[in-house]
Amino acid sequence: MEKRTVIRGGVLGMETGPLRADLVIDGDRISAITLDGSEYDADEVIDASGKFVVPAGVDVHTHFKEPAEPLTEGFYTGSLGAIAGGIGTVVEMPQATPTSSEGAHIKEKIKVGSAESIVDFGLWGAAINQGLDKIDEMIDAGVVGIKSFMAGSSPGFPAATDTTLFEVFTHLTQYGIPYGLHAENDQMLLEGIRRMQAAGRKDPLAHAESRPPVVEEEAINRAIFFAEQTGGQAYICHTTTARGFEMIRAAQDRGVNVFGETCPQYLVLDEDDLVALGPFARCAPAIRSREEVEQLWDYVADGTVDVISSDHCGYTIESKEAGLDDIWQAPLGLSGVQTMYPSVFDEMLNKRGLEISDFVRLTAANPARIFGFYPRKGSLMIGSDADIAIYDPDDLWTVTGDEMLHRNKWTPMEGREIQGRVVRTIIRGNTVYTFDGEPKIFAERGSGRFLTRDYGMLGE
Ligand SMILES: [Zn+2]
DSSP states (O other): OOOOOEEEOEEEEEETTEEEEEEEEEETTTEEEOOOOSSSSSSSSEEEEOOOOEOOOEEEEEEEOOOOOOOSSSSSHHHHHHHTTTEEEEEEOSSSSSSOOOOOHHHHHHHHHHHOSSSSSEEEESSSSSSSHHHHHHHHHHHHSEEEEESSOOOOOOOOHHHHHHHHHHHTTTTOOOOOEOOOOOOHHHHHHHHHHHTEEEHHHHHHHHHHHHHHHHHHHHHHHHHHTTTTOOEEETTTOOOOOOOHHHHTTTTEEEEEEEEEHTTTOHHHHHHHHHOOOOOOHHHHOOOHHHHHHHHHTTTOOOOOOOOEOOOOOOHHHSSSOOOSSSOOOOOTTTTTHHHIIIIIIIIIIOOOHHHHHHIIIIHHTTTTTTTTTSSOOSSSSSOOEEEEEEEEEEOOOEEEEEEOOOOOOOOTHHHHHHEEEETTEEEEESSSSSSOOOOOOOOOBOOOOOOOOOOO
C-alpha cells in the first residue's frame, strides 16, 4: 500500500485560477482533488488552512556548476536553496568544468546530479562552435535544451558565431527542442567596457552603462531573425528590456517560435539597487532603470513573458567583494534560487494585483511545457507528480544572507521585506522541506531524478 497524504483546507493554485479544495496524494502522484478530503483514509494530513497550495517551481535556468573545482555551488547545496524557495525541478545550465558540450560531459553530469541533487533536474547542453555531431551526442544523452552565448561568457564558453547560431537553429528543428540564447551583442559590449575603463570608471553604474538595453535588443532581434528563417525555437534567456519583449511579442504574433524568459532581479531590483549593492548586483544583462522595470510588468501581465527563472549563480562572497572598489573585478551573476518565487509571489499577488494563476503559469506550467516535463511537472492535475509548494501568504519576513541554504550565504535581495513564504515543499509525494520558525530539511542527497524531454508523457 502506497503512502497516502491529504492536504486539506488550502487554496489550490490551478492554471485556470484559485480553487478551494483538498488534494489527495497516493505515493508520488496526485490522485484526487476533492471538496472533502476527510473522506479519504490518510497516513498523513497536512493542514493548509489559509495557505496557497501551488505546483512546486520549475526553475529552468540555474548554474549549480558541477562538476567543477573549486565548487561554487553544486547540485546538493543548490537543491537546498531551491527547496527552501518552493522549487521542485531545475534545468541546469552547461557551465561546468569542462563546459558541457559533448555527450560524455552530459553523462558525467547526470551521474553527479543523480548522486547529489534533491530537486529533479534536466540539463542544458552548450553550443560553442564545436560541431553538430557533438550537439547530437548531447541530445542522445538526454539534454532538454541547447544554450549559446551571443556574447562570450568565459574562455571555456565563447560567443557562438552567427554561423553556429544559424546552423544550430536549423539542426534543432528535427528535435523540436529550444535553443536558449544569452542575447547580448559581443562587439558592442566589449567596446562599451573598453570605453568605460578608458574613462577611468569603476563604479557600479559603469557596468550598466557599458551594456545598455540596445546591446541586448540587437541580439534578441538577430535571434528572432534566425528562428524565423529556420523555423527553430528561440528561448531568449533573462530578457530585461521592454523593447526586447516588444520584439518577442511581435514575433510571437506572426507565428515565430520564440519564448521570452525574465528573472526576479529584472522585475524587482533597479539601478538604485545596483548602486547600493555594487558587485553583489553585477550580472549580465545588467539590472535596469526603474522605468524599464515598470514597463516589463506590462509584458508579464499581457502574457508575453513566458517564464520567470532565477539564473541562480552562486559566487563566493570573497570573489564578489573583489569588486567593491572596482566593479569590473566582480564576477557576473547573482544568487537567487531561494528568493525567486517568494519575491515574485509577493510582487505579483500583493503589489501588482496579478492572480495566482499567473504565478503558476510563469513559474511552473510554462517552463514545464517548454522543456517537455508537462503535465507531470508544473501542474496540480490528477496524475501529475506530487511536486507541491505551500505558501503562507501572510508571513512577512526580511531577507538576509544568513537564511540562505545555498552554498554562499549572500543575496541581492538582502534587507528586502517579502510578504509570503514557502512553509513546505513536497517532491514526488515526499516532504523535503518545512519552515515553522526555522527551516527543516527532510530530503536525502541524491533523491533527485534526472528528467528527459519526454518526461511529461512517461507512465513511470
Ligand atoms: Zn545564466
